[in-house]
Amino acid sequence: MTNLSYPPKRVLMGPGPSDVHSRVLQAMARPTVGHLDPYFVELMDDTKRLLKYAFKTDNELTFPVSAPGSAGMETCFANLIEQGDKVIVLQNGVFGGRMKENVVRMGGECILQETPWGEAVQPSALEELLNDHDDVKIVAFVHAETSTGALSDAQALSKVAHKFGCLVIVDTVTSLAGSELLVDEWELDAVYSGSQKCLSCTPGISPVTFSQRAINKIKSRKTPCQSWFLDLNLVMGYWGEASKRSYHHTAPVNALYGFHESLVMLHEEGLENSWKRHIEMHEKLIAGLESIGLKALVKKQDRIPQLNAVLFDSAIDEAAIRTKLLNQYDLEIGAGLGPFAGKIWRIGLMGTSASLSNVNHCINSLKSLLP
Numbered sequence: 609m610t611n612l613s614y615p616p617k618r619v620l621m622g623p624g625p626s627d628v629h630s631r632v633l634q635a636m637a638r639p640t641v642g643h644l645d646p647y648f649v650e651l652m653d654d655t656k657r658l659l660k661y662a663f664k665t666d667n668e669l670t671f672p673v674s675a676p677g678s679a680g681m682e683t684c685f686a687n688l689i690e691q692g693d694k695v696i697v698l699q700n701g702v703f704g705g706r707m708k709e710n711v712v713r714m715g716g717e718c719i720l721q722e723t724p725w726g727e728a729v730q731p732s733a734l735e736e737l738l739n740d741h742d743d744v745k746i747v748a749f750v751h752a753e754t755s756t757g758a759l760s761d762a763q764a765l766s767k768v769a770h771k772f773g774c775l776v777i778v779d780t781v782t783s784l785a786g787s788e789l790l791v792d793e794w795e796l797d798a799v800y801s802g803s804q805k806c807l808s809c810t811p812g813i814s815p816v817t818f819s820q821r822a823i824n825k826i827k828s829r830k831t832p833c834q835s836w837f838l839d840l841n842l843v844m845g846y847w848g849e850a851s852k853r854s855y856h857h858t859a860p861v862n863a864l865y866g867f868h869e870s871l872v873m874l875h876e877e878g879l880e881n882s883w884k885r886h887i888e889m890h891e892k893l894i895a896g897l898e899s900i901g902l903k904a905l906v907k908k909q910d911r912i913p914q915l916n917a918v919l920f921d922s923a924i925d926e927a928a929i930r931t932k933l934l935n936q937y938d939l940e941i942g943a944g945l946g947p948f949a950g951k952i953w954r955i956g957l958m959g960t961s962a963s964l965s966n967v968n969h970c971i972n973s974l975k976s977l978l979p
């Protein structure tokens with residue numbers, strides 16, 4: 609039987625989680641303190657400061673939700689949507705589908721615009737839709753669609769949405785720290801991300817940030833947010849001003865040590881350098897994949913550097929190859945989802961995983977297994 613105290617050492621090149629640096633894991637092994645301990649309050653403040661750096665924002669309401677990316681998503685939708693609000697969701701993959709599901713469950717009226725999977729969402733299509741529908745309150749889209757590897761132009765989409773007086777909710781789970789993301793300059797209103805993709809922390813934390821426009825909408829709600837746990841008015845009693853913190857829920861203290869460390873590491877490297885490293889490794893990976901006969905799914909200008917969707921010969925047994933990669937090379941890559949199940953692999957180069965040694969390991973391993 610497997611000794612469950614000793615997990616295998618994998619190289620994580622799927623759609624997340626990514627390789628976690630030993631500094632982050634060691635940070636998580638530091639002594640646990642109370643979640644209102646003065647030391648911890650200081651760590652929370654520094655976490656918020658570093659998160660603002662990562663998001664390129666001055667938004668005061670910037671903090672990590674104590675739960676995975678999906679909870680950051682629900683935080684945005686639950687707080688911004690009121691019964692009957694019209695919300696446009698621009699879907700081009702799996703995660704846009706979850707946005708729609710959120711809108712419906714929060715009592716909103718969802719107007720879904722579908723773009724073929726593997727393509728970026730078009731600002732012109734959004735403009736047409738907004739011309740056709742009155743009184744739309746919110747536009748929601750995924751910046752980097754992890755299910756297909758397509759990156760949409762968040763700045764252009766946000767501009768169109770604001771022209772029509774809408775707020776924008778943006779999923780940046782895969783883009784944060786991996787691709788250019790300028791929350792303030794692009795005027796994004798409610799933004800959520802995840803700890804386990806390009807921040808290379810362990811899964812289970814979801815950073816979020818909200819603009820003043822979003823806060824105004826939340827403050828003018830006529831009905832309370834339908835989620836107690838995610839209600840920003842309540843959460844801010846804990847994550848708001850340091851002098852006034854009070855108990856809301858018990859923060860995952862050690863997970864936040866690790867999260868803080870991952871943000872310190874991002875700051876040390878420099879955000880722009882991190883974006884650059886992801887592009888450089890992506891280019892090396894694509895060149896290597898092409899040299900062994902594999903092709904990228906997404907057209908060049910729409911590719912997410914940190915998530916590479918790859919087409920292969922339909923005659924191969926793709927699941928068997930992934931199993932061999934794991935068993936023989938300790939290498940995890942991702943399978944296709946939805947319409948792309950069995951048709952693509954998703955090779956992640958997120959955070960710590962975006963390294964030359966990982967690129968080489970992946971190419972060499974695949975080369976030895978392909979017919």
Ligand SMILES: *Cc1c(COP(=O)(O)O)cnc(C)c1O
Binds near residue numbers: 750
């Ligand atoms: C991974 C991911 C999520 C969900 O994050 P979890 O931490 O798994 O809940 C949401 N959106 C996108 C684009 C993702 O890649």
